[in-house]
Amino acid sequence: MKEVKSDVVIIGAGPAGAVAGALLAKKGWRVSIVEREEFPRFSIGESLLAQCMESLEKADMLEAVKSAGFQFKNGAAFEWDGARTAFDFREKFTPGCGTAFQVPRAKFDKILADEAERQGVKVYYRHSIVSADLSENDVKLIVEHKGENLAFHARFVLDASGFGRVLPRLLDLNRPSEFPLRESVFTHVEDNIVDSNFDRDKILITVHPSERDIWYWLIPFTDGRASIGVVGEKEKIAVWGEEPEQVLKGAIASAPALEKTLCNAKFDTNIQRIRGYSSDVTKLAGPGFALLGNAGEFLDPVFSSGVTIAMKSSELATECLHRQLSGETVDWDKEFVEPLKLGVEVFKTYVKAWYDGRFQDVIFYQTDQKEIKSMICSILAGYAWDKKNPFVAAAERRLNTLVEICTAG
Structure with missing residues (x-):
């Protein structure tokens, strides 16, 4: 059996894997990435948060992303039954980058993977993990490629396999998510948007007029196309039909403002669905391994936190791993899991409050208190690890106090 030896093997060449690989290669470690697919390949999670730009800069990938011609993004707009509001990430509380991009993930992920390779990472496409034998400083993965098995040997493995969740499956780490079973139905369209209220520099989040736990994303790209999707509990969105096309078009038709914005859209791409995407695990790290991004815990797409959490987990894990490999x-619990969970739990607080309506009350409340809005804006921009922000440091308590003020008003 052919053998491949490196210091670290990473499962998955998506944003978490590519960033982790580049950060480790910069430290001088030999890194192999095992990727099941061939890039470019379709993926969702196309609206980046400003926090991501900080991670990309650390991985020396930001210039490549900036030069790719992606749609500029400076914030998020929200619409519900005639009410409109927007958050400009440049007006956030937390220092740092205040803009990002809307990215077709096929192109974006390929750029990051290519940048990782440019920095010395070896990416093995069309390689699938068969088994994993892990122990402290001794990792062995059996990998299938074109009908043959290979053995990847390393001192540590990082699982960045996203929804594939390779190690959670092989090591029996999966556990039920706290979130109810929801599904996303989505596609790309030629948008032909002429609505003057639509700002292509922002993602548009639309709330269903009567079912506030059903929402839509509209993410514009530079080429006149856009990503459109609806999210809700399976039983609720099933009222529009069984097939994905029925669900998505029926859902759009029930949201008058969104239907008006998309009145000229050409649906020319296959409509897809993902069910039961929220996930969790019993542990994020153990002897010989750590889980990055969606391979660990995925919350919900509502605030586009997935790629941000993925990249942050790569930063934290590679810092720990560099030190461990250096002797x-x-x-790992105190230096990787707990710091990562800080931001994840903040996002979780606001995701839960979105679906029960509390955070929606805050978002649509018109206020002149710019400082409070800037603190909320920081979270929407992805800066969920900034403990100087009161709405991060005491997320649940501060949010509930703000909800009381908004609902009373």
Whole structure:
């Protein structure tokens, strides 16, 4: 059996894997990425948050992304039954980048993977994990490629396999998510938008007029196309039909403002669905491994936090791993899991409050208190690890106090 040896093997060449690979290669470690698909390939999660730009800069990938011609993004717009509001990420509380991009993931992910390779990472496309034998400083993965098995040997493995969740499946780490079973139905369209109220520099989040736990995303790209999707509990969105096309078109027709915005759209791409995407695990790290991004816990697409969490997990994990490979003792729970969970739990607080309506009350409340709005804006921009922000440091308590003020008003 052919053998491949490296210091670290990463499962998955998406944003988490590519960023982790580049960060480790910059430190001088030999890195192999095992990727099941061939890039470019379709993926959702196309609206980046400003926090992502910080991670891309650390991985020396930001210039390649900036030069790719992606749609500029400076914030998020919200619409519900005639009410409209917007958040400009440049007006956030937390220092740092205040803009991002809307990206077709096929092109974006390929750029990141290519940049990782340029920095010395070896990417093995069309390679699928068969089994994993993990112990401290000794990792062995059996990988299938074109009908033959290969053995990948390393000192550590990072699982960045996204919804494939390779190690959680092989190591029996999966556990039910706290979130109810929801599904997304989505596609890309030639949007032909002429609506003067639509700002292509922002993602548009539309709330269903009567079912506030059903919402839509509209993400514009530079080429006159856009990503459109609806999210809701399976039983609720089934009222529009069984097939994905029936669900998506029926859902849009029930949201008058969104239907008007998309009145000239050409639906020319296959409509897809993902069910039961929220996930969780019993642990994020153990002897010889750590889980990055969606391979660990995925919350919900509502605030586009997936890629941000993925990249942040790559930053934290590679810092720990570099020290461990250099001979230091690392407490992965205290130095990786707990810092990562800080931001994840903040996002989780606001996701839950979105679906029960509390955070929607805050978002659509008209206020002149710019400082409070800037603090909320920081979270929407992805800066969920900024403990100087009161709405991060005491997320649930501060949010509930703000909800009381908004509902009373």
